[in-house]
Amino acid sequence: MALKNSSKPKKIGVVGVGSFGAAIANMLAEKNEVMVYARKEEIVEEINSVHTASGREINPSIQATFDPEELCRSCNILFFMVPSAAFVDVVRRFAPHLYPFHLIIHGTKGLALNLGPGESLETVQKLRRSQILTMSEVILQETVSVRVGCLAGPNISKELSLGQPAATVIASKYNEVILEGQRLLRSEKFQVYGNSDIIGVELSGVLKNIIAIAAGAIAGLGLGENAKGLLISRGMVEMVHLSKALGGSVQSVIGLAGVGDLVTTCNSVDSRNFTVGFRLAKGETLDQILSTMDEVAEGVNTVRIIDAFIKTAGIRAPITENLHRVLFEDLPIAEALHFLMKYPFSVDVDFV
Numbered sequence: 001m002a003l004k005n006s007s008k009p010k011k012i013g014v015v016g017v018g019s020f021g022a023a024i025a026n027m028l029a030e031k032n033e034v035m036v037y038a039r040k041e042e043i044v045e046e047i048n049s050v051h052t053a054s055g056r057e058i059n060p061s062i063q064a065t066f067d068p069e070e071l072c073r074s075c076n077i078l079f080f081m082v083p084s085a086a087f088v089d090v091v092r093r094f095a096p097h098l099y100p101f102h103l104i105i106h107g108t109k110g111l112a113l114n115l116g117p118g119e120s121l122e123t124v125q126k127l128r129r130s131q132i133l134t135m136s137e138v139i140l141q142e143t144v145s146v147r148v149g150c151l152a153g154p155n156i157s158k159e160l161s162l163g164q165p166a167a168t169v170i171a172s173k174y175n176e177v178i179l180e181g182q183r184l185l186r187s188e189k190f191q192v193y194g195n196s197d198i199i200g201v202e203l204s205g206v207l208k209n210i211i212a213i214a215a216g217a218i219a220g221l222g223l224g225e226n227a228k229g230l231l232i233s234r235g236m237v238e239m240v241h242l243s244k245a246l247g248g249s250v251q252s253v254i255g256l257a258g259v260g261d262l263v264t265t266c267n268s269v270d271s272r273n274f275t276v277g278f279r280l281a282k283g284e285t286l287d288q289i290l291s292t293m294d295e296v297a298e299g300v301n302t303v304r305i306i307d308a309f310i311k312t313a314g315i316r317a318p319i320t321e322n323l324h325r326v327l328f329e330d331l332p333i334a335e336a337l338h339f340l341m342k343y344p345f346s347v348d349v350d351f352v
Helices: 019-029 041-050 068-074 084-097 135-142 157-161 175-185 198-221 225-246 256-265 272-281 286-291 298-313 318-328 333-342
Strands: 011-015 034-037 063-065 075-080 103-106 111-113 132-134 148-152 166-172 190-195
Touching (some): 011 019, 019 034, 019 075, 019 157, 019 175, 068 075, 068 084, 075 084, 084 135, 084 298, 103 135, 103 175, 111 135, 111 298, 132 198, 135 148, 135 198, 148 198, 166 175, 175 190, 190 198, 198 256, 198 272, 198 298, 198 333, 225 256, 225 298, 225 333, 272 298, 272 333, 298 318, 318 333
Parallel strands (some): 011 075, 034 063, 103 148, 166 190
Antiparallel strands (some): 111 132, 148 166
């Protein structure tokens, strides 16, 4: 179904031109007119003049702007591709210019907090589900937009930029959002599946980042493929229980956005979360690692939020709990992995 607001064909908007945003913008530009938003004026100038964004190649047909109003006026469909740490601020910047006719699909794998004035994760005594927002919930809370979706799956930006075969999931409560996402992105080398469980798909993309950090640590310690297989399988079980506690479905976790993305990021040196775990195992501190990374490893913040939630909910998530102790309580990574090897799991699969 074509979106209505003007007789003139609209461009497709992309908010954010990091590695993933640039890859998605280039894919969209194969079949559509595309306009991208960048916060920095020098990046906009770079895109419009030499067709690169921080050195990344950008399709010459893509236009860039640093004006949210111009992007919203020119585009009815927007893809938000910004890090979770900046997501709320960016959505608020766009909110005055968004209308109910805008259709928004985000590709951010992170969580935000919905706390009271002056509250922080360190001061709140109990972190409840209502205080944790997925990115689609941020959009719905901060804007008048209704038709919201997310894009999630095993989508390593570097491979997408090279045109290697891949697939993703567009999830939304609205079938129109799914169909538009499929129409815009599907190609011979990029399959696009649909899922109505947007919360479950978002949570799958978020929770797998925790397991990817642990997988990187196993690789960094040279513990072998058997240990990694054990971690991935136990990690999937943990993801199922956490997703269910947060309102997602089992089906989404065992689908492309869950297991598919989990296996990919737990085996990819191009994964930022895997890299964090690998470098921790090699003896670097978290501060040293994060200060030298060009882009955000979303799993670090996810560990903080989920660890606080499970303490309130009274559920056990041993991988998340021990990773939190490693990242924020100075527990040696080797000791944490040794504990997990001895953790008394009595049943292999306990969610079916």
